[in-house]
Amino acid sequence: MKPRWNRIGNTVRENTVRLNMVRRIFLLPLLTAALVVSGRAQATVQKPADAEAEKEVLEVERQKDQAIRNRDMTVLDRIYVDDLAFANGRGKVLTKAQHMEEIRSGNVKYLNSDRSDFHVHVYGGTAVLMGRENSTVEYHGKTISSPRQFITVYVKLDGQWKYVAHQVTPVVEP
Amino acid sequence: MRRILLLFLLTIALVGAAPAQGTGKTQSEAEAPAQGAAKSPSDAEIEKEILTIEGERDQAREKGDNATLNRILADDYFYIGVRGNVRTKANRLDDYEAGVIKVFSVKKDNFMFKIYGDTVLMTGRETSITQYKGKPNDKPRQFTNVYIKLDGRWRLVFHQATTIGEPW
Numbered sequence: 001m002k003p004r005w006n007r008i009g010n011t012v013r014e015n016t017v018r019l020n021m022v023r024r025i026f027l028l029p030l031l032t033a034a035l036v037v038s039g040r041a042q043a044t045v046q047k048p049a050d051a052e053a054e055k056e057v058l059e060v061e062r063q064k065d066q067a068i069r070n071r072d073m074t075v076l077d078r079i080y081v082d083d084l085a086f087a088n089g090r091g092k093v094l095t096k097a098q099h100m101e102e103i104r105s106g107n108v109k110y111l112n113s114d115r116s117d118f119h120v121h122v123y124g125g126t127a128v129l130m131g132r133e134n135s136t137v138e139y140h141g142k143t144i145s146s147p148r149q150f151i152t153v154y155v156k157l158d159g160q161w162k163y164v165a166h167q168v169t170p171v172v173e174p
Numbered sequence: 175m176r177r178i179l180l181l182f183l184l185t186i187a188l189v190g191a192a193p194a195q196g197t198g199k200t201q202s203e204a205e206a207p208a209q210g211a212a213k214s215p216s217d218a219e220i221e222k223e224i225l226t227i228e229g230e231r232d233q234a235r236e237k238g239d240n241a242t243l244n245r246i247l248a249d250d251y252f253y254i255g256v257r258g259n260v261r262t263k264a265n266r267l268d269d270y271e272a273g274v275i276k277v278f279s280v281k282k283d284n285f286m287f288k289i290y291g292d293t294v295l296m297t298g299r300e301t302s303i304t305q306y307k308g309k310p311n312d313k314p315r316q317f318t319n320v321y322i323k324l325d326g327r328w329r330l331v332f333h334q335a336t337t338i339g340e341p342w
Binding site for chain 2: 083087089090092093119121123124125126128130147148149151153155157164165167168169170171172
């Protein structure tokens with residue numbers, strides 16, 4: 001059976017060349033479009049600046065956790081903004097001074113650190129860090145190890161990522 | 175060969191002119207200055223804007239008006255409910271659509287705002303009467319909202335609620 005394109009009187013070789021040409025004509029724009037869209041998608045997912053910001057925020061978060069465990073008030077004072085809004089797992093809102101006093105006094109003691117599922121959303125100079133915590137904490141003498149979901153909002157002020165807001169919610173369903 | 179080159183150039187031009195996927199912006203919008211860039215609104219004006227949007231959002235929650243919620247919630251919106259459940263924007267809109275979440279009345283107070291340029295942190299207390307998966311909730315809860323100005327519009331990027339006073 002002869003190929004359809006033989007109707008216009010071409011040889012098989014000519015037809016093969018023509019078919020290859022047609023394929024190229026269709027493939028090239030598709031490939032180009034795919035490359036452009038793929039490039040854009042990558043840019044949308046995460047810009048290099050966002051990746052850098054995410055890394056910086058996670059490092060500040062690590063320093064903050066270490067400072068809480070070591071009760072290093074100097075480091076906490078540097079990381080927290082003065083008008084910090086801190087909502088604990090009981091929905092109680094604490095000021096920076098109240099929250100720091102709870103740590104300094106030992107009313108809040110981290111017995112270990114177990115945090116995971118970090119997601120950082122960066123919007124210019126603001127980063128929203130979401131995560132899950134299973135750390136064992138002694139809170140006013142009571143040991144708590146049930147899972148909690150938290151967010152922390154960091155804002156870059158004078159070139160430094162500052163901890164401006166935090167909220168914790170106990171997880172009561174899977 | 176010329177045809178191939180022309181087609182190639184035409185494809186680039188067409189794809190380039192299409193709105194940027196995910197950002198929701200056309201090129202002209204992306205190049206335009208952000209709304210509010212010309213004059214900087216005062217913190218009081220920003221608070222008023224956010225309260226207006228919150229009013230619209232609450233009304234939409236009561237009515238299950240997903241078109242309004244879709245407009246207000248950012249595409250990468252995250253929600254942490256009082257049960258510690260994490261929901262995306264799509265999950266949340268599905269919940270309203272399916273009637274999994276119902277809001278019977280909205281009551282919120284004790285608002286506090288912190289404004290950092292195009293970021294607004296709003297905290298407050300909510301005693302709205304709601305129902306989630308058939309379970310009613312009228313307990314007071316503390317919430318944090320994060321609004322970010324994206325493409326000249328305030329969008330809610332994050333919401334978290336914690337029941338007040340419950341031991342954990």
